[in-house]
Amino acid sequence: MSNAETVRKRWKIRRRLSDLKVKLCDATLILAVGGLILAMLDVEFTATRILESFVNTSDLSFILRTAAIITTIALLFFLLFYHFIDIKIQLVETGTSNWRVGITSERVLNTLLEVAICAICPIPETGVVAWPILSNIAERTRERVNIPISVLLTLPMFLRFFIVCRYMVLHSSQHQDTATRTIASLNHIAVDFRFVLKSEMYERPLFVLSIASLMFWCVVSWMLTQCERYAYPSISGFQHFADYLWFEIITFFSIGYGDVQVNTYCGRGLAMLTAIVGTLFSSTLIALISRKLILTTCEKRVNHIIAENNITNEHKNAAACVLQNTWRTVLRARDYQKSSSRRNQQRLAKMQRMLLCSVITFRKTRWKLRMQMEDEDDFFTARRAFNETEDRLQKVRQRQSQLDGKISMLFENVEALTQAVMSRKCYLRQ
Template sequence: MAAVRAGAVGLSKQARFVMYSSTRGSDWDSRDSGNADRSRQNRPSVYGKRYGVAMSNAETVRQRWKMRRRLSDLKVKLCDVTLILAVSGLILAMLDVEFTATRVLEAYVNIEDLSFILRITAIVTTIALLFFLLFYHFIDTKIQLVETGTSNWRVGITSERVLNTLLEVAICAICPIPETGFVAWPQLSAIAEKTRQYVNIPISVLLTLPMFLRFFIVCRYMVLHSSQHQDTATRTIASLNHIAVDFRFVLKSEMYERPLFVLSIASLLFWCVVSWMLTQCERYAYPSISGFQHFADYLWFEIITFFSIGYGDVQVSTYCGRGLAMLTAIVGTLFSSTLIALISRKLILTTCEKRVNHIIAENNITNEHKNAAACVLQNTWRTVLRNRDYDKTNTRRNQQRLAKSQRMLLCSVLTFRKTRWKLRMQMEDEDDYFTARRAFNETEDRLQKVRQRQSQLDGKISTLFENVEALTQAVMARKCYLRQ
């Protein structure tokens, strides 16, 4: 099925492979009515070793491939349409919340009428979104039926797919409704008088906040438009290795290739979205402050909470704000740990870089070891000379010179031991490549010596053979002479 999903089917007159279906019937190719019994006997059983009916007709395989390709293109277009509708409905709801809260257009237009128009338009876009979302899942199920080669809908409609579809429909169905009223929330504060106060928050604002969950369509858009999903070879290899080309795989691939770019974009989007949500949760507790000042303050609050700094100059006074603050702290901890891990991975030297540093360090330590050995020999020679001079003339000057040369000899011996220990530790720290290379060089040297000895032995044997031949000829000549 991996080759079928990738579209690697035979487009020539003969089929490149045999495809099996889960249905037994005349759905795959047309057969004559006179040969129906004979074809049924030769047809492999569904309950045998093979699964389904062999589909050896190249034209049928080609039709299946064309159908899947057409449905896949339609699936991508439906994903694009659902993303546009989801973002449009979210923007309309955000505009309604901002116009209702700030009253910026109250002098030019009736806010109630504008809010009603925006909410009705958001409801229309939501209904269209639900229709295209259900149509998207219908096409996805049909693609699975084409891949499996069956016409039974029970194969494609599973309980997991139904639950996922219902969950997506429930998330996308949330939108602000006209004439929803207000809800009273207690104002949280360290001061007891303020704790007894209640804040009236419009229900339309609370219905707008869950609309950001529609961003799951962005994840689906990323998967369908990614290079991994569009490349046939990548999908084939992934299917053969039992790897699904889903959002998790695409995200991990992008994080591996461009980690800093992905983390930066995700952090900026998260800060902006949660700052706007905090502004809507907290702005009604302080109606005297403008909306932009609220957004700037809570953007600062998001950044310092995201990185676990927390100066305390900006605080939240509602349950909604506290919940978003906890979410920011959790996500910030995950992002910070991921960033530290990526930076640590970037700072780790590669194998080639380790080898370069190892070769340079080994050469330096080897030179130090040779210099230390030379110093030991020099100081030993000087000590012997000073000892001879002291034996000849036992003076104070010769005694001092002898003691100085002995001290220098002792220092050079200690230095030689240290460099030898460093060289030994450097050889122990070398990786497998250097160990194998060193063993190969030592084996090559030994083989070279064996080859030299073998060549010497061959020469000696050749010389001995020549001497034996000469001796044999001399003996034969001597026998002929004696007979005469």
């Protein structure tokens, strides 16, 4: 088999495996989100018991948890199959059949960590656990309330959102475009989540920050509701969610009115996480706004040209005023020499003052023009120097080409003269 056929065969295999990899990622995302939704429904139905008049809450909880376990098992299978396909793609790219090339310690650790995260789900008949709360924050008195273990198992299920990051990478334009992947590979850049996130932040920063903030607020508000709702069973779950959504927003932006408080250590941990993430988001937003407000190179150049033209015109007008006032002063001096009246003396003094003011204005504008030339951006100076150097090199090349032509012509003349001398010498010998 020739090299071209081998490359074509590998490309077809890689294309087929890549399509299968994308489909497996979609399946894992659907199963992960589906299992999370089932667990959330189980937690809400168990806490509120809104369907108790229609169906037994324990039976409904058993069905939902069983469905969550089934989706989790399917998720683990598809997740392992995804990594298996990823290893096969790496083997096809490297052109080897040794599995040790694809199975590294880092890949094994990442796979085990993903399996451990995705394996967490509520189990039927798990019972309750005593949850410490601060019933009176001022007196530091502690109480304990019974919370279903399914709630504690549901909270870490939000870590499954790492599959969303993988979905974003595989469905991004940077990953789907072969030319982009090739250019990135030649520049030793991995088309991973960090690269895709940076690209999206560069192209649509406000959209990305808005979506990420809304998702973070909703998720953490629901988690805070589960941490705090059993401390106040008389308050409805929706009111809890609305209060802690408000708490999330004001904590996220480092405001903190203090009207809503958390009474559990879980809630305090989530509040600290919100404060840290909010600080990072605020810093990123300020950096993005600052970058948008910075003038581009072309805009700087336009403003520089406009300012330079205005100062140049002002300098010319000041010079014209100096000449005009000088001529008027000379005329007033002649009038004063003809008639030394008080009126002519006052007119002469007035014109002399105007001449002095125009000279001062001229000096100021000349200084401003000089400062404008000195404050010119280094980029423009380097660009101008580069253009001047390029022009000089072009002239040198032209002169060099002319010199080469003259030298070649001189060699031709010398050769013709040599031939003429040789022919003349032969003629004289004869």
